[in-house]
Amino acid sequence: MNLANMNLLTLSMLLPLLGTVALAFTPKTSVLLTKQIALATTVLVAVVGILMAINFDFKSPGFQFVESRPWVPAFGINYALGIDGIALVLILMSVLLTPIVVIAGWNESEGGRWSAKTFYSLILVLETMMIGVFASTDVFLFYVFFEAMLVPVYFLIGGFGSGERAAAAVKFLLYSLFGGLLMLASIIGIFVMSTRYGNRTFDITTLAGLHTVLTPMMENFLFLGFFIAFAIKAPLWPMHTWLPDAAKSATPGTSVLLLGVLDKVGTFGMIRYCLTLFPEASKTFTPLIITLAVISILYGAFLAIGAKDIKRLIAYTSISHFGFITMGIFAMTTQGLSGATLYMFNHGFSTAALFLVAGFMISRRNSSTIADFGGLQRVTPIMAWSFFIAGMSSLALPGLSSFVSEFLVLVGTFTRYPVAAVIATFGIVLAALYILIPVQRALHGPTTPGNENLTDLNLREKVAIAPVIAIIVVLGFYPSPILNIINPAATTVISQQGFTDPAPTISEGK
Amino acid sequence: MVTNSGLVYLIALPLFGALSLLLLGRRADKWGHLLATALSAGSFAVGLFQLSEMLGRATESRPVTQKLFTWISVGSFNVDASLLLDQLSICFVLLITGVGTLIHIYSISYMSDDPDRRRFFAFLNLFIAAMLLLVLGDSYLNLYVGWEGVGLASYLLIGFWNQKAAYATASKKAFIMNRIGDMGLSFAIMIAFASLGTVSFSGVKENAHSASEATMTAIGIMLLVAAVGKSAQFPLQAWLGDAMAGPTPVSALIHAATMVTAGVYLIVRSNFVFDAAPTAQLLVAIIGAITLMFGALVGTAKDDIKKALAASTMSQIGYMILGAGLGPAGYAFAIMHLLTHGFFKAGMFLGAGSVMHGMNDEVNMRKYGALRKFMPITFITFGLGYLAIIGVPPFAGFYSKDMLIETALNAGGVKGILLGGTALLGAGITAFYMTRVMILTFTSPKRWDDNQHPHESPILMWAPMAILAIGSVSSGFLLSRGDALKHWLEPLFEEHGEHTELLPPIVVSGLALTMVAIGVALAVVKYQLSEVEAVAPENVTEFTQIARRDLLQDEINEALFMRPGQVLTSVLVKFDESVIDGAVRGIGQIAMGSGSSLRRTQTGFVRSYAMLILIGAAALIAAIWVVTL
């Protein structure tokens, strides 16, 4: 793999920054140029991402595209990057979503306090950090990205959002900072412990052995520091209340990145850090976490059913979906973990589809209240169908990508925690409700006043939404490409935990 | 097992049709319906070809498979996208594509003046493809895809005119009640994987005996739940009546002939599960019995011709489920009734459609009457279907239903008597309400006002009806001649020892026919010989009123599920707003509050600052002193 030693990861993180620099030199007035530069950059990054995927060795479970340079040797901090299957999939999702968001949100920067330059610079900086957070194999580096990420998002919500944007942005930032600081405490704990026992390092693979010397008490505390931070990010019930506000106030594009990518950092962190660093503690807390996950699934679904605002509705559906993901992760079965990872990937796209179409609808109607829409099916068929398909993938209709992941999660959980899986399965009925209710209210029925002369999707919007739907459908029937990337990594994680998939009860009988 | 690369075309053709019609959009308006019909017919042709191939092979090597690709493979959970065509699925393939094609043809004319006809045909093709996947999938998960696929198609077609709010609601209702059933199916799959380590039919069949009965019972009951949801059986029957919102061809194809019978397919397909789980099997029979009565009773009170037919569909499927619940003895007859029912019920629905077509979409039978003169062909085809369903020999229904009743009676002991009795009684009631439909629509004096101009439908509509009518006449005889179907399907099922006959067959047939006669007689007396009001009379018995409201099914569902659900939702919304978010805000306010109260210590007076220092000094000394002790 000649590309392996080309530091593709650094390259992919550098490109957006270069784009930002380019933006800095474009005049404020030439908005179009700004957008073009942003789009070009993101597309370029996407290409690099795909290159990585192509050159990725599916067979080997370890980290690939590894880079490492000392950063703060005094603290044993390295600028260390590397990706396993799970990280690759998520990076792929991020770099694919960003250009789509740029296209779909072509005019999102207009409602904002600041110029388009600022908007796209923030997006690009955010992309760098998204890649970094998934790619870093140094706990400290991860934390830096994890926290620094908040700043651009904060300004994206507060500066370009709508409604109570400032309040929502603050809520988001405070929640995340609180979690982040708890995590900082744990990181300090790890740092001191690793110093005390042997060499001070933040290298994830080295630290994976640390738990052997920790007291259970200590391990539990360190685990909690990480987990709470991730549970807030993910978000898991009852630490979710920032999400609906943020998603409602942010621009659709931002919401896509927020729900599609940023929240994944939480679930990704659970796999990469909670499980790897603190296997014992993970076992200890699994019952609690599974419970919370199941609650999230049903709770989020019910609130989605009760939601009056379409963006809040989507946010709540995500809470439900993140419940599934978390459940799958802590089920400690290959099906569960692979399913959860695939779920992260699929959720990225199905939520993107939902949010983008919702964004198109809102931008036409200047309202995000479901009740204001009605009978769009007859006025704007293409938009209506896009929304419908996105909805179907959100309720995990077989034949669409999310079904595979959701079912894997359920099966994987059932083999170890049947009760949880059974309760969670009721979520699929609720899902039908929370998707079909808005579909009926907004798309079906007679066309209500104010909607008669909405225009259907234009070419740009079609271009933005088409690839997403394509991915949703194709992966629904043929998920193997992604699953093949995920499986080895997932298997490794599970075996690191010292778990093996429960054998069929029948073979126990024999 | 023999592999065959041709199976995929069965699905591919209609799927291609659906996609191309949907993606091409208005461009395809001109010829879309023709393409769709052609593809459906093509699929039927492939089916016939496969049948001939199959007939050419020895019994044991008849089933053929085709592996398309590896679908999901994670750890020990491996599911291929692969198809299985055996004696059972071929029946369905032919029924689906055959009846499907006929209904395509019928729809060309029936939907001719609908602006969205192309979309309609796209959905029809989508349904055909999904239904074929359902019956061709070689594992429960593949079946699941088709299972929800047909659910989607039915949702789309019921809501085809979803600009009418009521229709939109009906489609939603159907989808959600189906989802409840689907939940059962996913439970079944999970249990199967967790306990047997496989989800393929063959795999489950292999382990069916080695697994504990409890496991198999669990799987069985979950499969039953799925079947109940899809086949509108008690207690998930409520959606079928409303599903009549869809265009009539849809009701004929999906909600009479094919999709609603998927439950029967599932249970018969899973015979090895139920044979290993008697309890589940008994439950199946009981559900079937209940539903057949339920549907029959509702049928007696409906004035809406399509609703009446829907009720009868429900009841007829009840028969099939009952048969499927009778174990190896009943499977074949269940399938046989399914096929014959496919013919005559589809035919009658198309007939109803033709009547509506002639009566400006009037569906209330009390506004019909004396249509025999105006639409003779419809009358004849419908009539043949009618004779078939009430089970008059030698029409199709007679054979299949008679066998079901007989098998039920022979099920042995009290069980046999109860089930058989219900079946018999059901036959009578069926005769009654179908006669009622017949009389109200065709033979009774006219009750429609003069701006109605009933007329016969064009050939594109009556030709399919005619063909189906032929089927309703002959299919029963053909299928049961020398137990053709029974032997055809036998290799799939376990051997079963002959039951002791409770009554000789001839007696059973006699009883059945008597019941039918009584039913017909009652109907004739009540509707032919006495005046029928054009508006439904209010001064009717409690029972009639309840029956008109589908035995309160919707009221019960609302009281038990919808209302509580809505309450729970609103409660949770408030809870989230006030309690959880409130707690978060509360923490913020606490910080704020304590901040501004501590702020007061900053009085601005030097002396109080000095005092603070003094106190601090004292405290510090004290602290250090304490630890020194």
Place this chain on the structure above:
Amino acid sequence: MNIDNYLYLSALLFTIGAVGVVVRRNAIVVFMCVELMLNAANLTLVTFSRINGTLDGQVVAFFTMVVAACEVVVGLAIIVTIYRSRRSASIDDASLLKR
């Protein structure tokens, strides 16, 4: 007599000074109380120097006097400015800055 008494005395003086700072209002008096505290410290130093038999304590005391003198200069300057602008030397009047 016991030399410790000097320590007690100085401690007493120190306390008096401290309390004075807290209770008196006039800036000058408050300042004098501070001076009292300083001198209490000086007394302590000298006493200890006697106890320890080293001269350092006394040296410190001298330094203290010098420093105290400087403090007086600065202090009086400030107090006088305040007095001129406020026509009052009460430190309680000077409480614009609070909360």
Place this chain on the structure above:
Amino acid sequence: MIDFVSPTLEYALLAPMLIVLAGALIGVLIEAFAPRSARASSQLFITLATLAISLASLIRVRNSASTTAAMESVTFDGAGMLLQASILVISIIAVLLLADQENFTALASTLPGSDEERTSLQKDLRVTEIYPLTLFAVAGMLLFPLATDLITLFVALEMLSLPLYLLAGLSRRRRLMSQEAALKYFLLGAFSSAFFLMGVAYLYGYSASTTFAGIHAAVIGSTGNDIYLLLGIAFLSIGLLFKVGAVPFHAWSPDVYQGAPTAVTAFMAAATKVAAFGAMLRIFYVSFAEAYWQWRPALIAIALITMVFGSLVAIAQRDVKRMLAYSSIAHAGFLLSGVIALNKTGLDASIFYLFAYGVATVGAFGVVTLVRDSAGEVTDLNRWSGLGKRSPWVATAFAGFLLAFAGIPLTSGFIGKFSIFSAAYESGSTAILITGVLSSAIAAFFYIRVIVLMFFKDPVEDGTSVVIPSIYTQITIVVSAVVTFALGIYPTPLIDFIQSTASFLR
């Protein structure tokens, strides 16, 4: 006769301080003889030059670290050298703020609101005494963390305090407040230094010596009466804790920070903290280390209270300078955990933190001096709303400093927090870690509120505007901003340097 041994003074090592003192004296002479018109510029030049030369001489002698000088009354070691360097750097950028005359009264002696004052303003008189005063203070600060003799320590304390008392009173606007600030600072300062002196007395009584080494020896040998040690540590700590503004000895700081001319506040807040904590670190690490079981619990308690109190009260502030004052109280709490850590990492962390925090503080106050209306600086937070629209760069810079205070990654504050907390935790006090983290969360709350105010609220048109008075202020802000982010993104060189050099000579 007694043979008199003349004291040996290592002038090379003392040079940094002596140079500053010399510069100060030159400044005084200029005040005396130079024509008024020439004073301001020449004073500024002299001051900057002095500080620069002093820094240079410090760098020159860096290799001869770890030696005692001036008869053991001063110890010149790695840590001391680093602290001096930080103080000098901070002073230089702070002095640039002083250069903006808008900060200072025309004629200190005039009555507020009197004709005299008006005429003096018209004549555009300027108090240029601030420069020598500052230099004297700097000299004291330079001496404070190096002193290893109680006498020197006391003198240095007064030397850095007295000029500050005066400087606090020289504001151009709101002179009553300014004078009040001076009075409060002076009275409480004197009060606390009385405690300090009493502490000195008791320590002398305990150890029969005024040198740190002597006290250390006494503590090890545990000769002498422990009550004296106890009292000594307690009283001495009060003096030091007062200077760093730790609860409950903090009360002066909000008032003084608000009342004093902002430039002075910047200098005071940043440089004094470095000096005071430097001295504190030295005496606790060198002399009291072995008696830690006595003082540590109390100090931990104070640290915790200080963190929480500072953060909580800051939330409720409406005035930017007061808010920064309370945040500096909170930071004093964080810094105390470096003293408590009592290990090498603690020392390194504290020095890094002091430098990073000092620079950011000067920068932040520098921004405060820019936001003005006709009546001078606008410190009312509500009138800062929409600053981001008025002048994005200034707002961004301020946001940057706030993020650094909040300890967001990629700013110097984060590295500082991380290292100092890990040092504290390494020394086994979990309480500090947890409380520190939580109070940082509270602190984040009000830093973010200010950012919201600046960026997400619309400007109110009340004459508030951003005035860039002189290139000097710009330099200050730019430099501080650059340092703040540089130390956040690539702190390695500084950290390594600190690690290799920082150590106390016992």
